[in-house]
Amino acid sequence: MYHKRFRADPLILGSTFVIIGVLIVFPFTLLFINSLKADGVFTFQNYVTVFQANRNYTALFNSLKLGFFTSLFSVLLGAPLAWLVTRTNLPFAKLFKTLFILPYMIPPFVGAIAWSQLLNRRNGYINSWAASLFGLEGHVFDVNTMPGLIWVMTLYLYPFVFITVAGALERMDPTLEEAARTCGAKTMRIMRDITLPLVAPSIAGGALLVFASTIANFGIPALIGMQGRVYVLTTMIYSYMRRGLTGIAMASALSILLMSISVGALLLNNLYLKKKQYTLISGKSMRPTKLDLRRWKIPILILAFLVVFVTVIMPFVSISLTSFLDAWGAKITWDNLTLKNYRYILFEYALTKDAFKNSFLLAISAATVCMVLGSLIAYISVKTKIRGRKALEAVSQLPYAVPGTVVAIAMILAWSGKYGINLYNTFWIILLAYIARYVAFAVRTTSASLEQIHPSLEEAARISGGSWLTSLKDIVVPLIRPGLVAGWFLIFMPTLRELTMSILLWGPKTVTIGVAIFEMQEAGYVQISSAFATILLVIVIVGNLFVKWLTKGKAGI
Amino acid sequence: MSRVVLKNLSKSFGEVNVVNDISLEIIDHEFLSFLGPSGCGKTTTLRMIAGFDMPTAGEIFIGDRLVSSAEKKVFVPPEDRNVGMVFQNYAVWPHMDVFKNVAYPLKISKVKSADIRDRVMRVLSLVKLKGMESRYPHQLSGGQQQRVALARALIMEPDVMLLDEPLSNLDAKLREEMRFEIKDIQRRIGVTIIYVTHDQAEAMAMSDRILLLHEATVQQLGTPRELYERPENQFAADFIGLINFLRIELISKGDGLCARFLDADDDTPFDINYSPEQLSAGMQRVFAVRPENVKLVSPREGHVTGKVRKKVYLGNILDYRIVLGKEEIRVEAPSTAKYDIDQVVGLKFTDYVIFE
Ligand SMILES: Nc1ncnc2c1ncn2[C@@H]1O[C@H](COP(=O)(O)OP(=O)(O)OP(=O)(O)O)[C@@H](O)[C@H]1O
Numbered sequence: 001m002y003h004k005r006f007r008a009d010p011l012i013l014g015s016t017f018v019i020i021g022v023l024i025v026f027p028f029t030l031l032f033i034n035s036l037k038a039d040g041v042f043t044f045q046n047y048v049t050v051f052q053a054n055r056n057y058t059a060l061f062n063s064l065k066l067g068f069f070t071s072l073f074s075v076l077l078g079a080p081l082a083w084l085v086t087r088t089n090l091p092f093a094k095l096f097k098t099l100f101i102l103p104y105m106i107p108p109f110v111g112a113i114a115w116s117q118l119l120n121r122r123n124g125y126i127n128s129w130a131a132s133l134f135g136l137e138g139h140v141f142d143v144n145t146m147p148g149l150i151w152v153m154t155l156y157l158y159p160f161v162f163i164t165v166a167g168a169l170e171r172m173d174p175t176l177e178e179a180a181r182t183c184g185a186k187t188m189r190i191m192r193d194i195t196l197p198l199v200a201p202s203i204a205g206g207a208l209l210v211f212a213s214t215i216a217n218f219g220i221p222a223l224i225g226m227q228g229r230v231y232v233l234t235t236m237i238y239s240y241m242r243r244g245l246t247g248i249a250m251a252s253a254l255s256i257l258l259m260s261i262s263v264g265a266l267l268l269n270n271l272y273l274k275k276k277q278y279t280l281i282s283g284k285s286m287r288p289t290k291l292d293l294r295r296w297k298i299p300i301l302i303l304a305f306l307v308v309f310v311t312v313i314m315p316f317v318s319i320s321l322t323s324f325l326d327a328w329g330a331k332i333t334w335d336n337l338t339l340k341n342y343r344y345i346l347f348e349y350a351l352t353k354d355a356f357k358n359s360f361l362l363a364i365s366a367a368t369v370c371m372v373l374g375s376l377i378a379y380i381s382v383k384t385k386i387r388g389r390k391a392l393e394a395v396s397q398l399p400y401a402v403p404g405t406v407v408a409i410a411m412i413l414a415w416s417g418k419y420g421i422n423l424y425n426t427f428w429i430i431l432l433a434y435i436a437r438y439v440a441f442a443v444r445t446t447s448a449s450l451e452q453i454h455p456s457l458e459e460a461a462r463i464s465g466g467s468w469l470t471s472l473k474d475i476v477v478p479l480i481r482p483g484l485v486a487g488w489f490l491i492f493m494p495t496l497r498e499l500t501m502s503i504l505l506w507g508p509k510t511v512t513i514g515v516a517i518f519e520m521q522e523a524g525y526v527q528i529s530s531a532f533a534t535i536l537l538v539i540v541i542v543g544n545l546f547v548k549w550l551t552k553g554k555a556g557i
Numbered sequence: 558m559s560r561v562v563l564k565n566l567s568k569s570f571g572e573v574n575v576v577n578d579i580s581l582e583i584i585d586h587e588f589l590s591f592l593g594p595s596g597c598g599k600t601t602t603l604r605m606i607a608g609f610d611m612p613t614a615g616e617i618f619i620g621d622r623l624v625s626s627a628e629k630k631v632f633v634p635p636e637d638r639n640v641g642m643v644f645q646n647y648a649v650w651p652h653m654d655v656f657k658n659v660a661y662p663l664k665i666s667k668v669k670s671a672d673i674r675d676r677v678m679r680v681l682s683l684v685k686l687k688g689m690e691s692r693y694p695h696q697l698s699g700g701q702q703q704r705v706a707l708a709r710a711l712i713m714e715p716d717v718m719l720l721d722e723p724l725s726n727l728d729a730k731l732r733e734e735m736r737f738e739i740k741d742i743q744r745r746i747g748v749t750i751i752y753v754t755h756d757q758a759e760a761m762a763m764s765d766r767i768l769l770l771h772e773a774t775v776q777q778l779g780t781p782r783e784l785y786e787r788p789e790n791q792f793a794a795d796f797i798g799l800i801n802f803l804r805i806e807l808i809s810k811g812d813g814l815c816a817r818f819l820d821a822d823d824d825t826p827f828d829i830n831y832s833p834e835q836l837s838a839g840m841q842r843v844f845a846v847r848p849e850n851v852k853l854v855s856p857r858e859g860h861v862t863g864k865v866r867k868k869v870y871l872g873n874i875l876d877y878r879i880v881l882g883k884e885e886i887r888v889e890a891p892s893t894a895k896y897d898i899d900q901v902v903g904l905k906f907t908d909y910v911i912f913e
């Protein structure tokens with residue numbers, strides 16, 4: 001006997017498709033169309049114009065150059081460190097493993113601020129110190145150059161290579177190396193013939209991730225490159241948009257270009273290299289024999305500590321020290337230290353107070369909406385047989401795969417009044433952008449936990465008379481709650497410090513933390529932006545520790 | 558000279574003793590198996606011989622060379638031991654084709670490339686992999702990969718080959734085939750082989766001698782026949798083949814001894830062929846007898862009587878279960894035997910062992 005009952009599922013599930021359509025498909029289609037339209041007709045004119053302008057050409061070339069060298073140096077730094085931590089008897093290996101990942105936790109624009117304090121031409125701490133030490137006139141380093149960009153970017157992104165290579169080395173079956181030893185090969189020979197070829201796909205994978213993230217990064221090239229007139233694609237798009245909506249045609253064409261490059265890199269990784277990584281490396285977890293560093297132990301330990309000192313401690317000290325300075329550029333003495341910068345941003349300056357309020361509100365709303373929407377998508381994809389469910393999931397992943405700059409441009413195209421709704425310069429356009437970009441996280445965390453729920457649990461609830469909604473509420477949600485909570489924080493944390501999209505979307509009333517720090521730094525209020533950045537760093541670190549604790553070490557950045 | 562000598566070899570990980578005082582001499586060209594249940598320390602012992610683990614105590618000689626000694630602080634690394642090893646999971650390199658895998662040891666020892674080709678082909682035909690030189694491991698079956706690993710170990714012409722459960726991942730038929738091939742290869746090239754397995758049938762079929770291990774200690778060392786017919790303790794008796802254990806009490810009878818079952822209804826004493834030097838009256842012992850060593854006879858002719866509870870026809874034999882009071886005993890009789898359920902029969906023991 002079947003009772004006709006009001007069925008909520010078609011309505012809710014159906015509207016999920018509509019929301020994703022409006023939120024993601026619509027803006028990105030517009031972006032694509034817009035790049036092909038000039039003066040109302042379809043044409044490749046925009047692309048032609050893009051390449052006619054020399055500076056665009058230079059920006060593209062700079063992006064590729066920056067991407068290439070950052071990947072290269074990330075491999076040179078990350079891969080040996082991964083090997084040291086996993087395969088040798090380096091003391092404190094476990095601690096170093098955490099410390100080597102830490103730079104990635106520092107928001108890139110904060111790192112950029114730190115490094116411009118340390119290495120800028122006029123009064124960078126290291127430059128002044130070197131000058132006084134060797135009695136030099138002028139500067140030794142200039143961070144506002146391509147090499148400076150590569151340096152800062154590498155220190156921020158090398159953890160990608162470190163993580164993938166360390167993972168591969170840990171999963172690699174140690175008997176493969178032992179077999180080579182019984183054949184008479186010595187350690188160095190084994191590294192060359194066995195270990196290196198086996199982890200090569202993972203190294204390449206990590207390098208591609210670094211490449212894609214470098215190309216997509218805005219904060220570092222904006223704060224370090226623009227001052228030295230080194231433009232890359234993201235900063236070029238930003239400078240077009242600075243002129244208001246008139247630059248949007250060029251910005252769209254550049255965005256499509258930027259998107260193709262970074263998506264291309266990610267696809268290459270996913271389609272080709274991931275497969276290789278799996279076939280090469282067994283899932284067995286056996287403990288490999290660790291190489292005894294012997295007399296190299298202490299020198300290498302010092303070197304490892306130096307890496308931590310340069311990548312983590314120096315930027316942190318620089319930022320926090322500057323935040324206590326009375327006057328920027330003055331000598332660091334007790335008389336010169338003050339708390340007034342903190343007092344100013346926390347209690348006096350309206351802009352920063354707004355920024356705190358906006359960012360918290362945005363992060364909380366974005367995380368909440370993302371979790372609801374993301375769980376629905378994950379549910380549809382994992383638990384139903386609705387046609388188009390895989391496409392829905394794939395589309396939901398798209399905005400995270402493309403650079404944030406591109407997402408922001410797409411949002412501006414869709415919601416600046418051309419199609420009836422004008423959200424330009426409002427809170428809502430930023431929120432939409434955050435949701436679009438980070439819903440991918442929500443889908444991934446929830447589908448992972450949903451996959452572990454056996455369908456029989458849910459069916460049992462429905463057989464015993466529950467409707468779809470009750471079974472969802474009583475069975476599914478409680479079972480995936482830990483995943484939901486962790487997912488929420490994994491969205492809350494990065495949106496709180498978001499810069500790339502916010503900088504293109506903010507209006508007079510919607511300044512965010514990232515934007516505030518960026519604008520103050522650009523305007524030369526170095527101590528205030530440092531104080532703000534220090535507070536942000538503390539929030540990020542505490543937040544990460546909290547997420548780590550919450551998920552028992554499984555998540556966190 | 559390719560004997561292997563272990564002297565009071567021990568290994569512990571932290572507090573846990575994983576290998577406990579093993580002493581053993583494996584003679585030239587011998588096929589010796591380490592047999593024992595999972596976790597008894599077989600792999601650890603093998604890895605110490607190969608040089609991947611350092612012993613906590615004791616010494617290892619390969620040939621006449623001392624390769625490991627905890628006391629004398631001697632340790633020859635694996636690459637200098639000239640020991641071939643086939644790992645349990647093959648450890649065939651996935652980024653090299655069959656030829657490169659097998660040729661690798663020769664490349665390391667800088668053999669001329671013309672010679673390499675010759676020798677690789679010879680070894681590949683030995684393990685019946687000719688024509689597969691350019692395949693990659695993922696294009697090979699488990700059995701073929703295992704033979705690649707074997708070829709790679711053989712080509713070094715090692716003094717000693719260590720094989721760690723090399724057949725455990727194969728299906729029954731292939732396993733049978735590979736057993737034969739490994740044995741055959743050994744006969745042809747005359748290498749000393751130490752073979753690890755937890756499969757007693759495999760050890761029995763292939764080995765010259767078997768080292769039986771349990772909980773890190775040696776239980777027995779001997780030929781397959783010795784292990785089967787003269788097990789030295791209950792564990793050995795139980796681990797290899799089928800056996801019945803019955804509690805007995807020893808009673809003196811004139812100059813000699815006889816025994817009676819403690820848990821049987823029929824406790825008539827019966828003669829045993831143990832001398833009073835080995836045992837004495839009043840002792841309680843365990844009487845172990847294999848099913849094929851019990852003959853079913855008429856009640857008056859047997860050592861004890863029992864009642865048939867069950868019989869199963871297995872073609873060549875009849876599998877009987879005979880009740881002796883509280884205990885039951887398993888008997889294999891020729892399929893011509895004709896005893897019915899509930900019939901009272903006599904049991905005659907043709908061979909047996911008595912344990913503490
Ligand atoms: N590196 C190690 N650290 C601590 N304990 C270990 C280590 N390696 C092995 N053991 C322990 O030593 C014991 C013997 O291990 P071993 O691998 O030698 O067993 P095995 O006889 O080969 O068993 P199997 O038949 O399952 O392969 C096991 O209890 C195992 O847990």
Ligand SMILES: [Mg+2]
Pocket residue numbers: 599600601
């Ligand atoms: Mg083992």
